[in-house]
Amino acid sequence: MKQYETIIGLEVHVELATKTKIFCGCSTEFGGAPNTHTCPVCTGMPGSLPVLNKKVVEFALKAGLATNCQIHQYCKFDRKNYFYPDNPQNYQISQLYLPICHDGWVEIETSAGKKKIRIHEMHMEEDAGKLIHDEWEDCSLVDYNRSGVPLIEIVSEPDMRSADEVIAYLEKLRCIMQYLGVSDCKLQEGSMRADVNLSVREVGTEKFGTRTEMKNINSFKAIAHAIEGERERQIELLEMGKAVTQETRRWDDNKESSHAMRSKEDAKDYRYFPDPDLPPIHISSEWIEELKKGLPEFREEKQLRYQEEYGLPAYDAGILTESRHLSDLFEEVATLCGNAKKAANWFMVEVLRLMKDKGLEPEKVSFTPKHLSDLLEMIEKKEVSPQNAKKVFELVFDEDIDPVAYVEEHGLKIVEDTGLLTDTITKILDANPGPLAELLSGKDKVMSFFVGQIMKELKGKANPASVREALNAEIEKRK
Numbered sequence: 001m002k003q004y005e006t007i008i009g010l011e012v013h014v015e016l017a018t019k020t021k022i023f024c025g026c027s028t029e030f031g032g033a034p035n036t037h038t039c040p041v042c043t044g045m046p047g048s049l050p051v052l053n054k055k056v057v058e059f060a061l062k063a064g065l066a067t068n069c070q071i072h073q074y075c076k077f078d079r080k081n082y083f084y085p086d087n088p089q090n091y092q093i094s095q096l097y098l099p100i101c102h103d104g105w106v107e108i109e110t111s112a113g114k115k116k117i118r119i120h121e122m123h124m125e126e127d128a129g130k131l132i133h134d135e136w137e138d139c140s141l142v143d144y145n146r147s148g149v150p151l152i153e154i155v156s157e158p159d160m161r162s163a164d165e166v167i168a169y170l171e172k173l174r175c176i177m178q179y180l181g182v183s184d185c186k187l188q189e190g191s192m193r194a195d196v197n198l199s200v201r202e203v204g205t206e207k208f209g210t211r212t213e214m215k216n217i218n219s220f221k222a223i224a225h226a227i228e229g230e231r232e233r234q235i236e237l238l239e240m241g242k243a244v245t246q247e248t249r250r251w252d253d254n255k256e257s258s259h260a261m262r263s264k265e266d267a268k269d270y271r272y273f274p275d276p277d278l279p280p281i282h283i284s285s286e287w288i289e290e291l292k293k294g295l296p297e298f299r300e301e302k303q304l305r306y307q308e309e310y311g312l313p314a315y316d317a318g319i320l321t322e323s324r325h326l327s328d329l330f331e332e333v334a335t336l337c338g339n340a341k342k343a344a345n346w347f348m349v350e351v352l353r354l355m356k357d358k359g360l361e362p363e364k365v366s367f368t369p370k371h372l373s374d375l376l377e378m379i380e381k382k383e384v385s386p387q388n389a390k391k392v393f394e395l396v397f398d399e400d401i402d403p404v405a406y407v408e409e410h411g412l413k414i415v416e417d418t419g420l421l422t423d424t425i426t427k428i429l430d431a432n433p434g435p436l437a438e439l440l441s442g443k444d445k446v447m448s449f450f451v452g453q454i455m456k457e458l459k460g461k462a463n464p465a466s467v468r469e470a471l472n473a474e475i476e477k478r479k
């Protein structure tokens with residue numbers, strides 16, 4: 001069989017996290033009873049007029065600047081005409097001729113190395129409503145809460161060659177948008193949606209093959225499946241001497257196969273024309289400069305800084321910077337306790353473990369940084385045992401308790417009174433003559449048994465290292 005190469009370009013829709021919609025003052029909040037976040041504008045009532053939300057332009061500009069795009073400082077909105085019940089105006093306000101951002105790129109990294117994926121353009125548009133097909137009543141319902149929620153569509157060049165690259169690209173976009181705070185980019189909730197354009201060509205040839213487009217696949221796993229499935233389908237057609245038809249297909253992840261939805265439509269099918277209700281936008285160079293200055297430190301820079309400034313391993317720095325929220329929290333703790341390495345260790349072990357146990361996303365982790373730094377200080381000063389510190393931290397993580405007060409109130413402060421320690425050691429040794437004999441005959445294995453028993457007796461309010469030390473001294477005396 002011939003060797004084939006997969007060519008992939010993505011159209012990614014990102015819902016912008018503005019408070020209100022793109023052309024009216026309705027809330028963009030997800031959920032809510034159907035048709036409660038609506039008004040004459042976003043339900044397409046005749047005579048209503050759109051007014052552009054400036055925040056949408058700001059977010060789109062930030063997204064474009066962060067992905068190395070050029071800006072069309074003079075840009076316009078166009079009407080994309082089509083009929084569908086989730087689209088109340090019978091047209092979608094979008095940008096065709098002068099998209100706000102164009103010709104950018106992002107760098108991705110896969111096991112094959114680093115690579116630049118070019119961005120053809122990025123434009124602003126409005127989302128449609130949602131249709132709910134009620135199989136019992138044999139009817140369809142429409143909810144316009146999502147109608148008019150702002151989107152940016154990011155169109156890549158056909159630069160990707162594998163599912164790995166596609167996923168790395170989507171993760172990269174998501175990370176950038178989350179760092180900017182312009183979108184939470186949740187595939188499952190639909191705030192990030194990807195259409196996959198795919199064609200195959202024989203290895204060594206230049207010309208692209210005919211592509212198909214698969215719409216709105218909503219998980220990375222399904223995207224990987226869809227790419228594999230579509231690649232095989234196209235190769236099979238070509239091997240049989242048939243042609244690939246340019247069309248839109250729907251990927252069904254349960255059946256692991258796709259079916260044709262409609263033949264590919266062209267721009268002319270939509271009868272695009274400049275929207276007469278919205279004046280063109282002028283974006284000043286001053287505004288662009290201001291936004292550029294305000295861009296945050298992104299993940300790669302942060303990751304390098306953590307390695308250089310804090311001496312963290314690349315792996316740890318990578319994990320700690322996956323989410324801007326978590327990295328901010330970590331940095332605050334590191335600054336407060338003055339020991340970034342200790343703070344990083346705690347995040348890498350305890351914070352990650354609790355997040356995993358509780359199925360919590362990084363964005364949802366919230367505790368007062370001072371509470372963790374206080375706890376780390378108590379461990380450092382040997383005021384609380386590492387075991388108890390972990391238990392106390394779980395309460396900080398869950399309920400944001402004040403660890404200093406908690407340790408005090410619950411009598412968890414380590415006993416420095418050596419009298420009590422010696423008494424407890426004597427008590428435990430005398431209560432366990434068998435293991436004691438073994439210990440005296442040099443069997444060190446029972447040592448941990450005794451340390452455990454003594455810690456238990458002291459309710460963990462001792463430091464294992466000092467218990468071990470005192471125990472050794474006592475054994476030496478008895479030998």
Ligand code: ADP
Nearest residue numbers: 007008009010156157158197198199208209211
């Ligand atoms: P349209 O606007 O009709 O959807 P575009 O030419 O703008 O078409 O391309 C849409 C997407 O398809 C882009 O992401 C582009 O990279 C990708 N694409 C274009 N041609 C091919 C091809 N032959 N194989 C794979 N992807 C392609």
Ligand code: MG
Nearest residue numbers: 011155195213
């Ligand atoms: Mg398209």
Ligand code: ZN
Nearest residue numbers: 024026039042
């Ligand atoms: Zn509205």
